[in-house]
Amino acid sequence: MLRVNSDRLRKSLEEMGQIGYGGPGKGVSRLALSDEDKRARDLFVSWLKEAGLEVIVDPIGDIFGLREGSIDAPPVMAGSHLDTVREGGAFDGALGVLGALEAIRTLNDYGIRTRKPVAVACFTDEEGARFQPCMLGSGVVAGLMTLQEAYAKKDDAGISVEAELERIGYKGNKWLKPVAYFELHVEQGPVLDAKGISIGVVEGIQGIAWWQGKYQGEANHTGTTPLDMRRDALLGAAELVCSVRRLAEEMGHDTRTTVGRLHPYPDIINVVPGQASFTIDLRQYDEALYEDGKKRAEALVAQAASNHRLEYELEMVGDAKPVHFDPAMVNLVEEMAREAAFSYMRLPSGAGHDAQYMHSICPTAMIFVPSIGGRSHCPQELTDFDDAAKGATVLANAMLRLAGS
Ligand code: HGY
Ligand code: MN
Ligand code: MN
Numbered sequence: 360m361l362r363v364n365s366d367r368l369r370k371s372l373e374e375m376g377q378i379g380y381g382g383p384g385k386g387v388s389r390l391a392l393s394d395e396d397k398r399a400r401d402l403f404v405s406w407l408k409e410a411g412l413e414v415i416v417d418p419i420g421d422i423f424g425l426r427e428g429s430i431d432a433p434p435v436m437a438g439s440h441l442d443t444v445r446e447g448g449a450f451d452g453a454l455g456v457l458g459a460l461e462a463i464r465t466l467n468d469y470g471i472r473t474r475k476p477v478a479v480a481c482f483t484d485e486e487g488a489r490f491q492p493c494m495l496g497s498g499v500v501a502g503l504m505t506l507q508e509a510y511a512k513k514d515d516a517g518i519s520v521e522a523e524l525e526r527i528g529y530k531g532n533k534w535l536k537p538v539a540y541f542e543l544h545v546e547q548g549p550v551l552d553a554k555g556i557s558i559g560v561v562e563g564i565q566g567i568a569w570w571q572g573k574y575q576g577e578a579n580h581t582g583t584t585p586l587d588m589r590r591d592a593l594l595g596a597a598e599l600v601c602s603v604r605r606l607a608e609e610m611g612h613d614t615r616t617t618v619g620r621l622h623p624y625p626d627i628i629n630v631v632p633g634q635a636s637f638t639i640d641l642r643q644y645d646e647a648l649y650e651d652g653k654k655r656a657e658a659l660v661a662q663a664a665s666n667h668r669l670e671y672e673l674e675m676v677g678d679a680k681p682v683h684f685d686p687a688m689v690n691l692v693e694e695m696a697r698e699a700a701f702s703y704m705r706l707p708s709g710a711g712h713d714a715q716y717m718h719s720i721c722p723t724a725m726i727f728v729p730s731i732g733g734r735s736h737c738p739q740e741l742t743d744f745d746d747a748a749k750g751a752t753v754l755a756n757a758m759l760r761l762a763g764s
Pocket of ligand 1 (some may be wrong): 485487567710711
């Protein structure tokens with residue numbers, strides 16, 4: 360079994376975690392294609408070159424480090440993302456990218472030439488925090504979205520993906536498709552940590568449905584407008600927040616729904632809100648329940664509008680179907696964890712990942728390591744570095760097994 364260099368992995372994670380770090384309690388902010396994301400990308404590229412890899416940047420800004428094999432063939436790939444949510448953690452995404460880099464650095468240490476090439480990947484805008492949908496880069500690679508559609512996505516300030524790729528110098532020109540894909544990631548949930556288990560053998564990922572919407576009512580004076588004359592957009596949205604939560608409770612089967620963004624307008628203390636913009640995030644692992652949940656969520660938006668005499672706009676901005684990974688790949692991850700004598704268990708992923716889209720173009724599997732307290736997407740996100748190294752060990756050996764030597 361290959362053993363990775365846990366100190367080197369830790370140092371890389373700590374150095375990368377300084378980029379976008381906001382200070383105590385502020386976490387890491389590296390929104391996609393921001394200056395912080397560029398600095399992270401530049402550091403990553405410098406490490407790829409140090410490791411002797413060919414650096415490839417594709418037209419949607421995904422970055423790959425390619426290590427030649429003894430034959431010319433599509434590579435066995437592993438990776439994740441370096442962009443984060445606002446005030447997120449230092450492990451979400453970064454562990455998958457730097458764990459894959461550590462696997463390649465370890466192959467270099469052992470002087471192993473794999474038969475098939477191997478590659479490390481850093482996908483653009485996995486989070487979807489600045490530009491929706493999430494998994495934008497891997498979505499284009501997987502053909503689930505055209506390059507032009509992705510280029511046209513705009514952030515809250517109306518800046519496009521294409522303009523930002525050009526601005527930070529990561530609008531590349533070469534695609535790289537793998538023969539197989541692994542992703543090492545922190546679980547971001549409570550299961551492994553609660554059970555004291557080091558390795559998650561991930562069997563699949565739940566579906567992710569995202570909407571952006573806006574209620575249109577009537578701004579008016581809060582002192583002079585009687586209740587029965589109001590068309591209060593924020594009141595309608597507030598009803599939606601509660602009805603969307605009730606939907607998850609009624610659907611059961613671990614359905615999860617969230618209104619993560621809610622902005623009244625004009626957002627003034629003595630004005631009845633004439634507008635209210637909102638988002639909805641729905642998650643469900645079972646295909647039939649997922650499709651049913653989407654229909655029911657959209658009906659709730661209409662219901663709240665009708666109850667408060669509002670017009671509304673609603674756009675679906677993400678629809679990543681539930682996936683169940685290739686059994687042979689999942690078994691390989693499990694076999695590597697067992698051979699390394701790490702504790703492990705099978706589980707689905709609650710969070711979305713680039714693997715969700717890579718699954719549609721090649722055999723794919725994921726490896727989880729515990730998130731302490733199950734926390735993620737917040738400054739408290741933390742993973743034990745020993746567990747991180749265990750995950751990288753499983754990854755390195757799974758890649759070597761598949762690539763051959
Ligand atoms: O939203 C997600 O599940 C992922 O973190 N982008
Ligand atoms: Mn992630
Ligand atoms: Mn994330």
